[in-house]
Amino acid sequence: MKIGELSKATGVSIRSLRYYEKQGLLAADRQLNGYREYNKMAIEQVVTIQFYLSLGLSTDQIAGFLHCVMKNKESFCKEILPVYQKKLEEINSQIDLLNAIKSNLEERIASILEESGGMLQ
Amino acid sequence: MKIGELSKATGVSIRSLRYYEKQGLLAADRQLNGYREYNKMAIEQVVTIQFYLSLGLSTDQIAGFLHCVMKNKESFCKEILPVYQKKLEEINSQIDLLNAIKSNLEERIASILEESGGMLQ
DNA sequence: ATAAACCCTAACATCAATGTCAGGGTCAAT
DNA sequence: ATTGACCCTGACATTGATGTTAGGGTTTAT
Structure with a gap:
């Protein structure tokens, strides 16, 4: 999935997706031409990021537990x-x-x- | 009254007093050497500005009625x-x-x- | 092969009051 | 006359997620 597709699938701007990457919230593989390549889990991850942002958390704070909550229940992430x-x-x-x-x-x-x-x- | 005295009298930084002037909230005469000269009403005016800022109003909004409220009751200023x-x-x-x-x-x-x-x- | 639609990075802009620094005058007291 | 304490203007920095633009490469369909 390329960045434009992820943007359309989530309603999040391309600009923001690149920003999340720079903040360590969203990783992407690269195609040979340099294009970002996302797997399908990325959609859920972006939705999750948006949710935590809507709680008023900063990207810094989210980065501290996002990896854990993407794989476990919140109660597992201390x-x-x-x-x-x-x-x-x-x-x-x-x-x-x-x-x-x-x-x-x-x-x-x-x-x-x-x-x-x-x-x- | 020079700007340092006004700053001490009100607890508002010199930087902010100059900013209020640029925003049209606080006028000052100038001495021959270029120093700002404030009259004693300035103290009350700065306190008033700070109060409206504490209500969350912008300097722009305050500028729209400050002149009136410094001379009248609020209810007079439509x-x-x-x-x-x-x-x-x-x-x-x-x-x-x-x-x-x-x-x-x-x-x-x-x-x-x-x-x-x-x-x- | 050309145009439209993608993608990339880098960088500046936003908001608003305030802090801070640079470079330079002025004044007071010694 | 020198030092310390003032004052001046101008300009960049702060905050944080996002918008926007510039300059340039890639892909796809005609």
Whole structure:
């Protein structure tokens, strides 16, 4: 499978596939002409990469356990739990911050709507 | 007041003060030698800029209403309400996304802890 | 053999506020 | 007059996944 086919099969841009390779996430054989040649497992692997990226993990973090999770259940890969836990803490911090900002915005919006009363057309 | 004094008075770096000027947020007179000269209102203005930045607004957005809010109550500045409302929508989207990721992470963490059971030391 | 559709590498661009460095004036106190 | 502490502008760096372009080789079908 050439890179264009893998791109179409996964919906991931050629640019991103090459980037994943450089980040050590996705290996490819080379044909004699230099073209990348992917086996059919590559599709599943790219989908997996995209999934972990959608959890907000970095390519660096994913590289730390991808090889393991492609061959085993997650619970078998001891590297993954601390990554998940660290990410969960980050997410919680971010949610807290966003909620604080949200409250602040809501208060200020309410205040504006009250004070301007009927003045707004 | 020179830029170093303003920086110390507000805790904002000199670099940032110059950046705010370039973004049209903070004006300064110039002494004959080219040094920036700030009046005492600048301190309040920088604090105000920092506050709006902490709400996640961009310098561009802040520039759209800062002049007004430095002289009036927020409710007087009609430019500010749509900015707040747009930002609130963004924040809500981000919170929703983070909550979805959080649920996903929590499920996967729970699953790992269950399945590995007593296997982890 | 030529054109369209592929593939390759390398490199710059994105976003946005801030850090940092280079190269060079200015001012104050000794 | 020299030193240290200021100030100036301009420009590159940061972050990280992805877009885009340039310049060039390959393959396939006509």
